[in-house]
Amino acid sequence: MSAPKILVIDDDKNLLELAKAKLNAANYAVTVALDEHAALDVANTESFDLAIVDWRLAELDGVTLMEKLHAVDPGMPVIILTGHASVEGAVEAMKRGAYTYLTKPFDPRELILQIDRALESCKLATENQRLKGLLKEKYDFANLVAKSDKMQRVLEAVSRIAKTDSTVYIHGESGTGKEMIAKAIHLASPRKDKAFVAINCAAIPETLLESELFGHEKGAFTGAVRSTKGLFTQANDGTLFLDEVGDMPLSIQVKLLRALEERQFYPVGGEKPVQVDVRVVVATKKDLVDEVKKGLFREDLFYRIHVIPIILPPLKDRIEDIPYLVDHLLKKICQQMKRDVKGVTPKAMEKLMQHDWPGNVRELENTLEYAVTMTQRDVVTDDLVLQTKLPVGAVATENSLQAQLLPTDGAFKTLKEARSEFERAYLVRLLHSCNGKATRAAEIAGKYRADFYDLLKKHDIKLADYKRFN
Ligand SMILES: Nc1ncnc2c1ncn2[C@@H]1O[C@H](COP(=O)(O)OP(=O)(O)OP(=O)(O)O)[C@@H](O)[C@H]1O
Ligand SMILES: [Mg+2]
Structure with a gap:
């Protein structure tokens, strides 16, 4: 770590030299200033970890100078040096934001001790701020499960990039959480109180997509009876999520590229460009490098959106x-x-x-x-999750259960028929998973044994068919 930088302001040259020598020896990088002008000049161009200010300066008093320094860097601790007579004033200085004060002539060891303390408490304050920020992020990510190292790394990336305005490119198989991550980026960003606007580029016909994204003027095409704002405008100051960007038709890709490059666009039928400040997040499950090779995705657009890639691992x-x-x-x-x-x-x-x-x-x-x-x-018992391989003859699978609810040949069954078929399929599946043990099956089904036997009888189901001997 580099040496902490300290700015010392005093109109007493000897004191400055002494302070500089002592502080350099204690491994601090010291800059000195003889008056407030010099002090403010350097404070405006460099940042310091701490300042030591003489209470009594020629033109400006030390406390006013401290306040000016704090206007540049509010978090910087300031130590005030006072003569014996002005201890009361020094207390006043602390009320106005000084970290502490020392009376002249000061003991250099005491000065170094106070500097160390001030820097430590400043570090703690920054750390607290950071932790508070993290907590808030955790809260924003509360609905996102990410225990694995792979997902932890994704979340770390999300935290880091959320603060920037760079375009994010999320790649992942279907159902891996691309939209969730896009929202998490928005919520962790300074834009979180503004709009998060999402569009699925695959779900909108080519003819409508352009006006959907960029809006249109009244009369731009048949049916455009009034002008409409596009999603880019709706997302102004916020985040625009372009889902399935790989499915965007080439004709729109070129317009998107221009909008991203110039941060402005023309609504369909419009002559005046519209300026927006939008953070763009895109997602795709397609391999866009492949799409580029096939000529289905513009290479220049790919590079324009592939700024910060996030890869979501399959489950x-x-x-x-x-x-x-x-x-x-x-x-x-x-x-x-x-x-x-x-x-x-x-x-x-x-x-x-x-x-x-x-x-x-x-x-x-x-x-x-x-x-x-x-x-x-x-x-939830294991028989209810995922498909079990049933023996030949036992027909109930998850799909066939669903099939019973759906119309066959375009005609719905009566509710009574459907319910009865469902009940039978349910019982068959249940008995299979319980190896034909009626007591257990009745318990899972939430039925008294006698009622359960009645049900089996009603559907002509024989327990023996489901007993396995192994
Ligand atoms: N890490 C996660 N923690 C909690 N829920 C998740 C997580 N990942 C995904 N989900 C949930 O899974 C579902 C699918 O997530 P999402 O829609 O974000 O995926 P996707 O990659 O956009 O899917 P698709 O490719 O089908 O559009 C959502 O209901 C989402 O809430
Ligand atoms: Mg999605």
Whole structure:
């Protein structure tokens, strides 16, 4: 670490020389000034860790000079040097922002001790500020589960880049949390109180995308009965999230490039350029380098948006996140569905951790939502998560359960029929997972044994078909 920089201001040359020698010997970098003009000149061009100011200066009193120095650097500690007579005044100086005072002639050891203390407390104050900032960030990231090292590194990057205005490029498979990260960047940025505007470039037809992004003037095209502000304008001072940017048609890519380069654009049919201050975050699941090679994505735009890349790892590469995600997502789902499912059984967790998750966190969320819908208990059991391979003849799989709810040949079944089919499929699946143990199955289904047997009878299900001997 470089030596702390100290500015000493006194109109007594001898004192300055003495102070300089002593402080240099104690490894401080010292700058001296004989009057307030010299002091303010150097304080305006350099930054100091601490200042020592004489109480009685020729033109300006020391306290007024201190206040001027604080106007340049409010956090810099100032030590006031006083003669015996002005101790009272020195106390007043402390009220007005001095760190402490020393009476002349001072003991150099005492001065060094006070400097060390002042610098230490200043460091603590900065650290506190930083911690407060971190806490706030943590709060903003409260909904983001990131236990694994890989995700921790992503969050660190998010914290660092949030403060800048650079374009961020988020790459990740579908469902890895790209939109969540884009929002986290916005929330951790100085723009957090302004708009976060998102658009999915893949979901909007080419003919509408340009006016959606940049707005249009009245009469610009058939149907443009009034002029409309585009998303760039709506996101002014805030963040614009361009999702699936890889799917943007080439004709719009060139306009986006110009808007990013010039920070201004022309609305469709407009002649006056519109200026905006927008932070752009883009996301894609496509390999854009590949798209560039294929001629489907402009190379110049790629370099323009590929300023700060963030790569979101697929869920299978960070399975240590799964238990925390399960916990977090279950709470979220239960809140939405007004259910009270407390967790998943160890066996179910094992299954969740062994799965490949091609659909990543979104697939995990859907799997849990399905399980919460299906379970009648306050835990999710392993039979309710992911597909079990059923023996030939047993037809109930997650998909077939869903198929029963959907119309076949365009015609809906009656609710009674659908309910009955669902009930049968449910029982088959349940018995399979319980190895045909009726007591256990009845318990999971939340039925009395006798009622459960009635249900089996109604659907002509035989327990023996589900008993496995191994
Ligand atoms: N780290 C995480 N912590 C908590 N929830 C997450 C996390 N990552 C993703 N999710 C949740 O998973 C779902 C999918 O996330 P998101 O929409 O951000 O992904 P995406 O990469 O944009 O997906 P897609 O490619 O399908 O657009 C959301 O409901 C989100 O809340
Ligand atoms: Mg998305």
